[in-house]
Amino acid sequence: MSFFERIAARSESINSLLCVGLDPHTSELAPYYDRPSASDDNDDNDDDDVDRRDEERAEAAYRFCARIIDATYPHVACYKPNAAFFEALGHRRGMSTLRRVIERIHVRHGDGDGDGDDGDRAPVLLDVKRGDIGSTAEAYADACYELGADGVTLSPLMGWDSVRPFVTGKYSDRGAFVLCKTSNPGSNDILALPLRGEDGALFERIARLADEWSRRAETESPSHHPAAPSYSSSPSPPPPPPRLGLVVGATDPHALSRARKAAGERTWILAPGVGAQGADLDDACRAGLNDDGTCLLVPVSRGVSSASDPGEEARRLKDGINAARAAIAKNGRREEKGRRTTAAAAARGGDDDDDGGGRTTTMAPYQREFLEFSLGEGVLKFGSFVLKSGRTSPYFFNAGLFSSGSALHKLGRSYASAIMDSELVDEDGKVKFDVVFGPAYKGISLGAVVCAALYSDFGIDAGFAYNRKEAKNHGEGGILVGSSMTGKRVLIVDDVITAGTAIRESYDLLGSIGATPVGVAIALDRAERVSLDDPLSAVQAVARDMAIPVISIVALPQLQEYLRLSPGYGEDVLKQVKEYRSKYGV
């Protein structure tokens, strides 16, 4: 069986798309030492003691992995040890520990059907992210496969010849997941860059290449696949299994769905980010599964290893993925969960999403990043602030303090992520607007950075326009500047909505020139009632009156959720925000 056939067989036989990562972080090893103090026993320094400590650490790493393997095996389609944690144990000890871990997966758990083969055993994907010139790649391939791995992760940036040795020749039965759009925020720095002359970003090119290179591997080094008989009337034989899959972070569901589209239906996608990195499991499934509800592996490392019962956590994750698969099969990809950032979603309480175990699913990674950097820039502050309305608020947001190149860059990206995570994007991943409009004054710079970020992060080249407060009667004249908006669909960008007056003025202005406002994007939705007699917030009132969505990067529930997860701000601040929300919140 080839690597991807193994994954498919295992996944089908146990009905699971869960991949468990084996990452023995030093910080998690203390319970696995024989002697309680061995993990931090640094008093003795002679060579023998150093050697003994290293030996104990390697043994603790092995026990950590063995416990996870034994507890989770019935629920796991594939294991993914990350080589870094074993290399860090020192070469000799690290490699022998890794070999023992792989053996434990391979040997201790046959498929149990007694037929003597290892048909549906869980395959091992070694996360090494290699990439080098062909002759060096050959040595890397020998090193990885000699350890017993069935497949590896690779960087595709050096091209086909750097990938070939891992999936052809003597390794035609192995496979690789190539990095496509990784789960870290920095993945936008390079992998999301638009390609000149091409529709889409670099990662979409990589997604297409995975299929192209799989076919190339098959031509250069055919697998021994049972071909269907070649009667002219018989259906054509099934294509050979792919040799390459893609790593696409679950942290960016929009990129995940674009990668799925570019890669086609047969390519397996490994989508890291659920658990410690905060990605949403349902979003990942909706974006990454193929139309048959498969070809997606969800790897989770710390989310499983740090659970008090890793076996139970693996079962919960497996069931969660299967529930999402079932819901998608029944309702389609988009129906069962509202988008995050609409006025309606803002009105929904953050606590409502608490699953009872203290975990919530209300905050996307870009929302957390936005809150963190707004606090870092002093744009968002906690304290006691008297607002124009006369209310005393425990927090204050002043977008005018985004006042440096780096802050504006990040701000634009946060807006762009929120827009791409909203109903302003259609089923095919296309935005529903043609022009971004920034109303004077604050909206002008905001609209500009949003428009630039939509292009740099998502390859969307929308028009940009703004207005002057006073008409000019020389030069280009008039009050509107930039892209023509007549007959176009327009997204209005502003910082916050207080009473909604500025947005209503923009709405009227756009209507007067024959443009169609289709949505409003703001940074923060305070999600509070304008008056205590009115159940609606200013944002909800605008959305209702104009019958268009108002989306925000974050709203009050996310702010509260952020405080709940960041005990550093203190119980008092969280309490005050909760009280404010229950008094004035929608």
Ligand SMILES: O=c1ccn([C@@H]2O[C@H](COP(=O)(O)O)[C@@H](O)[C@H]2O)c(=O)[nH]1
């Ligand atoms: O884009 C990527 C590629 C690889 N990884 C690796 O997956 C695990 C994730 O660990 P968690 O504890 O589940 O966050 C880790 O080994 C990474 O190196 C990734 O996260 N993102």
